[in-house]
Amino acid sequence: MDERLKLGTEGYSPRLLAKIEYAGANERSFAQAHRSLEVLAELSISMKHVWRITKRLGQERGGQRDAAVAAMESAEPFGWMVAAEAKARGFYEAAAKAVVGDGGNWIGPLADLHFPGFTQILDFLHLLVHLYAAATAAHRGRAKPAWSLYEQWLRWAWSGQIQSLIAGLQAACERLGQPRPKRRMMIRDASCRWPWGM
Numbered sequence: 001m002d003e004r005l006k007l008g009t010e011g012y013s014p015r016l017l018a019k020i021e022y023a024g025a026n027e028r029s030f031a032q033a034h035r036s037l038e039v040l041a042e043l044s045i046s047m048k049h050v051w052r053i054t055k056r057l058g059q060e061r062g063g064q065r066d067a068a069v070a071a072m073e074s075a076e077p078f079g080w081m082v083a084a085e086a087k088a089r090g091f092y093e094a095a096a097k098a099v100v101g102d103g104g105n106w107i108g109p110l111a112d113l114h115f116p117g118f119t120q121i122l123d124f125l126h127l128l129v130h131l132y133a134a135a136t137a138a139h140r141g142r143a144k145p146a147w148s149l150y151e152q153w154l155r156w157a158w159s160g161q162i163q164s165l166i167a168g169l170q171a172a173c174e175r176l177g178q179p180r181p182k183r184r185m186m187i188r189d190a191s192c193r194w195p196w197g198m
Helices: 014-026 030-040 047-068 077-088 107-114 124-139 143-158 162-176
Strands: 098-101 119-122
Touching: 014 030, 014 047, 030 047, 077 107, 098 107, 107 119, 119 124, 124 143, 124 162, 143 162
Parallel strands: 098 119
Antiparallel strands: none
């Protein structure tokens, strides 16, 4: 009968289980979730029971997510998980599509595979890290000129002067010449490779 009524193993209705799960996942503690459920849902449930149900439902959600992900032998599991979640949320049908990444040489091919046609965007925090690495590489241990260059590049990035930033990177790249063969990172829209690794 529980199965026909779609009751959980605890005998709660789906609607009540959703309230327990919400309180258990969003309150600061299971004790607070217990108190909130008592006041707001008029449900007398122990703190330990809130924890058990929240844990069980979390494991079920994880299992559902993993089942939705195709187990590909050589593909990054992360990419498949993100793609499955994006599909579930309707991201592929959005009018404007973008993928935010860290600029690592692994994210571009992964985004191309799972999100073809999406605009790839470097998140600003990682841009700061990459620009700092580039500025220090451009001045090879000379801190003051490296910092000045870094500040200039940051101003261009923050104000959206992308062409100036790319030209600055290109000029530093040409001045440095070819990098060492290992630890390369590709800069889009620039024709050289930098010797900075992530």
